[in-house]
Amino acid sequence: MTQTMSVGNSDVAVVNREPLSRGDVIRWWELRRIPYNLVLLVIGAVALYGAVWVIGGKRPELMWDAWPIAIPCFIYGFIANILYTLGWVVELWGRATDAAAARRRAVLTFRAGFALSCVLTSLPFWVAVLIRILDGQPFR
16 A cells, blocks of 8 residues: 655655655656656757747748757757666665655655756757857847
8 A cells, every 4th residue: 555645845655654665766756757858858849949049030940851959959868868767776775774865865856856957958048048148139
């Protein structure tokens, strides 16, 4: 039987009042991977579209021959997922000393990592804005 108890602002699941099993920990992280990737995909697409718009000064046209930008995007996504996987690896490692503390840190790590990933994924847009400002080009 799975119960959920509130610890601070986060929900920590326990099974039969015992800490999560290794499989439960991995499942917790992996159930969040697809939404994580979808959010980063949307942010990345909007950031790239916005960057092209800001630099070009006009609405960009979508092209099918955009493969040169696709390769770095896939590499970024691959690295983001490796770092995501480290979340549950570190949680499992931390459970050796204190399972409850490791769970609390895992929830905080997920939230902080997700926020940082969103900011990093939006960087192309912000860099384009900075370039435009430093170049002295007005926004219209």
